[in-house]
Amino acid sequence: MSTTPTSLAVRVIPCLDVAMGRVVKGVNFLNLRDAGDPVALARRYYEQGADELTFLDVTATVDDRETMYDVVRATAEQVFIPLTVGGGVRSTADVARLLASGADKVGVNSAAIARPELIAEIADRFGAQVMVLSLDVKRGGTTDSGFVVTTHGGRTETDIDALEWAARAIDLGAGELLVNSIDADGTREGFDTELISLMRSVSSVPVVASGGAGEARHFPQAIAAGADAVLAASVFHNGEMTIGDVKRELRDAGNTVRE
Numbered sequence: 056m057s058t059t060p061t062s063l064a065v066r067v068i069p070c071l072d073v074a075m076g077r078v079v080k081g082v083n084f085l086n087l088r089d090a091g092d093p094v095a096l097a098r099r100y101y102e103q104g105a106d107e108l109t110f111l112d113v114t115a116t117v118d119d120r121e122t123m124y125d126v127v128r129a130t131a132e133q134v135f136i137p138l139t140v141g142g143g144v145r146s147t148a149d150v151a152r153l154l155a156s157g158a159d160k161v162g163v164n165s166a167a168i169a170r171p172e173l174i175a176e177i178a179d180r181f182g183a184q185v186m187v188l189s190l191d192v193k194r195g196g197t198t199d200s201g202f203v204v205t206t207h208g209g210r211t212e213t214d215i216d217a218l219e220w221a222a223r224a225i226d227l228g229a230g231e232l233l234v235n236s237i238d239a240d241g242t243r244e245g246f247d248t249e250l251i252s253l254m255r256s257v258s259s260v261p262v263v264a265s266g267g268a269g270e271a272r273h274f275p276q277a278i279a280a281g282a283d284a285v286l287a288a289s290v291f292h293n294g295e296m297t298i299g300d301v302k303r304e305l306r307d308a309g310n311t312v313r314e
Contacts, residue, residue, distance in 0.1 A: 067106050265287070
């Protein structure tokens with residue numbers, strides 16, 4: 056299932072994958088390398104015209120610790136656009152603290168898989184618009200869709216069908232899906248448009264496509280496949296393209312973008 060260009064503004068979202076206070080980037084979630092200071096990068100992307108910013112503490116769950124609230128707070132002080140924060144979120148108390156630190160939305164992944172009721176608890180207390188289900192998806196397993204979800208930053212594979220999990224999470228109160236393809240992550244060969252299209256077919260909430268962007272032309276392909284927003288990291292961190300470059304490509308493909 057694909058969609059025609061939407062009249063709603065397509066969102067372009069830089070992602071800051073943070074470990075130990077520094078932005079990192081790898082391939083397929085492995086071999087992470089330093090990519091800069093999160094606060095400085097956040098400011099740069101805000102000035103370039105980013106519609107939102109996503110901050111993922113990629114080792115918080117693996118290290119079994121809380122998200123770094125001080126870094127979140129410093130980042131939030133530099134940008135005046137919606138900020139989504141994920142990594143190590145296990146309770147509504149964690150969400151309350153992140154919102155108090157400057158987050159607008161909170162991404163939940165591993166803890167929701169372990170205890171799905173957490174999704175409803177967050178949505179009931181703070182509203183569905185705050186509850187972002189973060190899905191780290193890979194091909195494989197014996198599921199009907201051929202896609203499974205993983206936990207702990209992509210390190211632990213489950214036997215849960217990614218599409219069935221997304222649909223259940225939406226029923227529980229998730230207000231947005233952040234769909235990251237582990238297979239495409241860091242490869243720079245393009246978004247997994249098959250995965251995006253399948254997620255669109257089961258989702259009644261916005262779908263954010265993540266993983267695989269390498270060229271400006273890849274972004275309109277993700278929107279055509281059904282994404283409402285596109286997220287990328289390394290192509291922005293490396294300075295190969297700006298937010299403006301991506302928006303021009305999207306606009307040329309017939310999509311509406313915010314100037």
